[in-house]
Amino acid sequence: MTERQASAGPYGPPYGMLRHGLRAGPVEWVLARVPTPRRNPFALGYLAVVATTTTFAVLADPELVTRLQEASSSDGNNLLHHPLRALLLSGFWVAGTVWMPYLWAFALTVAPLERRVGATRAAAVFAAGHVTATLLSQAVVIVAVETGRLRASALDDLDIGVSYGVLASLGALAGLLSVRGRLLGLGLAGALIAEQIATDRDLVTGVGHPVALLAGVALWRWLRRWDGHGPGRGRVAVPAGVPKQAPARGRAAVLDRL
Numbered sequence: 001m002t003e004r005q006a007s008a009g010p011y012g013p014p015y016g017m018l019r020h021g022l023r024a025g026p027v028e029w030v031l032a033r034v035p036t037p038r039r040n041p042f043a044l045g046y047l048a049v050v051a052t053t054t055t056f057a058v059l060a061d062p063e064l065v066t067r068l069q070e071a072s073s074s075d076g077n078n079l080l081h082h083p084l085r086a087l088l089l090s091g092f093w094v095a096g097t098v099w100m101p102y103l104w105a106f107a108l109t110v111a112p113l114e115r116r117v118g119a120t121r122a123a124a125v126f127a128a129g130h131v132t133a134t135l136l137s138q139a140v141v142i143v144a145v146e147t148g149r150l151r152a153s154a155l156d157d158l159d160i161g162v163s164y165g166v167l168a169s170l171g172a173l174a175g176l177l178s179v180r181g182r183l184l185g186l187g188l189a190g191a192l193i194a195e196q197i198a199t200d201r202d203l204v205t206g207v208g209h210p211v212a213l214l215a216g217v218a219l220w221r222w223l224r225r226w227d228g229h230g231p232g233r234g235r236v237a238v239p240a241g242v243p244k245q246a247p248a249r250g251r252a253a254v255l256d257r258l
Contacts, residue, residue: 076145095161122169
């Protein structure tokens with residue numbers, strides 16, 4: 001083994017000297033979970049799109065932004081007349097003009113799910129949550145309008161955002177975690193949804209958010225077949241003559257089970 005190989009550790013790049021001696025420590029655990037274009041093409045690509053539309057909403061003419069968002073909205077009338085356009089474009093905007101919270105939301109839900117099951121399946125989970133929650137929540141609105149329990153203008157209320165996809169990703173990710181991590185994730189999501197229902201009293205999100213979370217939970221059995229098939233999660237070939245390292249113990253091992 002050359003001096004360069006020895007300094008970089010038996011498993012080589014991408015972290016070189018930083019990886020040497022830290023394979024069982026918290027630094028290694030953190031570095032393995034930082035989103036990168038290779039590990040998280042879907043999460044980072046989607047965030048880039050949302051960042052673009054959010055920046056546009058801040059800088060462009062307000063009247064133009066309003067027209068575009070209304071055309072993209074997945075409200076009842078748009079779903080009845082332009083269903084494909086409404087379902088697709090409504091997920092490319094965020095409610096409001098602040099983007100940073102969605103960075104953390106994607107980093108803690110979509111990105112780890114993508115690392116474990118791959119970009120295609122992560123995108124399928126996101127889309128399933130967005131479409132299912134949108135259709136069911138707007139179906140409730142349409143029924144409420146038809147029965148006179150809700151004003152007719154509710155069919156035109158703006159309905160955009162990525163929260164359904166994020167909640168579906170969280171629900172799906174919970175099924176791939178340990179029991180402790182699963183209870184923590186679902187408990188946190190349930191508390192957030194309950195708090196929002198109690199304070200906002202918005203029918204669409206009151207129906208859509210729990211439906212999106214349950215849509216992710218419904219995919220547990222399918223996703224468990226692919227857990228560990230994401231990029232960079234395969235077995236690493238150990239060169240001949242290099243002794244195998246013992247499994248990580250202590251704090252890092254505990255963290256990796258979450």
